[in-house]
Amino acid sequence: MEYRNLGRTGLKVSALCLGTMTMGWTSSKEDSFAVLDAFVEAGGNFVDTADVYSSWAEGNPGGVAETWIGEWLAHRDIPRHQLVIATKVRGRMWDGPNGEGLSRSHIMKAVEDSLRRLNTDYVDLYQTHWPDEETPLDETLRALDDLVRQGKVRYLGASNHPAWLLTKTLWVSDELGLARYDCLQPHYSLVHRAEFERELMALCQDQGLGVIPYSPLGGGFLTGKYRKGESPPEKSRGASSGNVQRHMTDRNFAVVEKLEEIGKAHNATVAQVAIAWLLANSVITSPIIGANTTTQLDATMGALSAQLTDEDKAVLDEMSAWE
Numbered sequence: 001m002e003y004r005n006l007g008r009t010g011l012k013v014s015a016l017c018l019g020t021m022t023m024g025w026t027s028s029k030e031d032s033f034a035v036l037d038a039f040v041e042a043g044g045n046f047v048d049t050a051d052v053y054s055s056w057a058e059g060n061p062g063g064v065a066e067t068w069i070g071e072w073l074a075h076r077d078i079p080r081h082q083l084v085i086a087t088k089v090r091g092r093m094w095d096g097p098n099g100e101g102l103s104r105s106h107i108m109k110a111v112e113d114s115l116r117r118l119n120t121d122y123v124d125l126y127q128t129h130w131p132d133e134e135t136p137l138d139e140t141l142r143a144l145d146d147l148v149r150q151g152k153v154r155y156l157g158a159s160n161h162p163a164w165l166l167t168k169t170l171w172v173s174d175e176l177g178l179a180r181y182d183c184l185q186p187h188y189s190l191v192h193r194a195e196f197e198r199e200l201m202a203l204c205q206d207q208g209l210g211v212i213p214y215s216p217l218g219g220g221f222l223t224g225k226y227r228k229g230e231s232p233p234e235k236s237r238g239a240s241s242g243n244v245q246r247h248m249t250d251r252n253f254a255v256v257e258k259l260e261e262i263g264k265a266h267n268a269t270v271a272q273v274a275i276a277w278l279l280a281n282s283v284i285t286s287p288i289i290g291a292n293t294t295t296q297l298d299a300t301m302g303a304l305s306a307q308l309t310d311e312d313k314a315v316l317d318e319m320s321a322w323e
């Protein structure tokens with residue numbers, strides 16, 4: 001495993017981060033624990049979750065992924081300090097007007113709930129899941145800074161923030177002498193490029209922010225399991241999720257065919273080549289990969305050894321270009 005600094009910080013994280021949105025949604029507890037074990041065994045130290053995971057799944061009230069990570073930690077002989085646990089705040093977690101958002105009121109209760117579920121007394125990376133237009137930035141940033149000073153949170157990150165707002169938060173933190181966001185979690189992959197590349201990429205490079213892209217396989221599209229003109233495999237995310245189905249265009253299927261071709265030349269899977277394309281970009285710290293089973297995890301983990309040639313990269317850049 002390769003380890004990288006999270007942006008300009010001294011924190012070393014594995015070059016692949018394990019996402020846990022599947023836990024209690026499309027992955028059983030047994031499979032989730034096996035995936036966590038296999039990830040750590042392969043040298044992974046970076047795990048991403050959120051308080052709300054995965055409240056959209058039937059029978060899942062939210063908080064399940066954090067709870068399972070906490071239970072897994074309690075039953076393994078892994079010292080807490082060997083892991084970098086990232087979680088998020090913003091989504092609705094309880095009833096009432098303050099049950100969601102980025103107010104001081106919501107954050108202060110939400111962090112205690114996350115710590116309890118995760119069975120830990122600190123979160124390594126605490127991320128705002130998406131912006132809250134109804135709370136002043138300085139209120140959110142002061143509350144987050146208090147958590148850093150109290151030792152409950154070590155680093156701060158933002159997810160799903162547009163460039164103008166992220167720039168403004170960095171400016172406000174600087175003005176007020178507060179801990180700043182050191183990491184961005186954007187939606188970014190070969191089939192979803194413009195949102196990150198338009199302005200956020202240059203901002204992260206310039207400001208030394210770590211970048212941990214989510215859905216780096218397009219929710220499974222970039223594994224090659226969806227075939228043009230065929231129905232999605234039963235039980236796959238693409239069988240029900242519009243987020244995957246919207247990738248199923250002729251242009252994107254051509255990208256998958258190219259990934260297959262490049263994969264054959266490098267003895268790598270489609271998923272590994274898709275992740276290798278992200279890792280070839282120096283602004284990227286750790287793509288957050290998702291896996292329901294250890295078989296799926298294995299098919300992605302080798303991405304670090306799949307070195308793309310300049311020509312491979314140039315062809316993929318051109319085929320998936322958004323301009």
Ligand SMILES: NC(=O)c1ccc[n+]([C@@H]2O[C@H](COP(=O)([O-])OP(=O)(O)OC[C@H]3O[C@@H](n4cnc5c(N)ncnc54)[C@H](OP(=O)(O)O)[C@@H]3O)[C@@H](O)[C@H]2O)c1
Nearest residue numbers: 019020021159214215216217218219220236237290296299
């Ligand atoms: N900040 C945010 O707003 C946000 C949003 C989304 C995700 N995230 C984070 O990012 C993480 C990753 O997101 P993601 O799950 O969308 O990532 P992804 O890596 O693009 O997709 C993962 C999904 O692809 C399928 N898959 C993976 N490997 C496969 C293989 N070898 N063969 C066949 N199918 C395979 C599985 O779905 P099926 O088997 O069910 O088809 C798996 O759940 C999440 O867990 C979460 O931590 C954050």
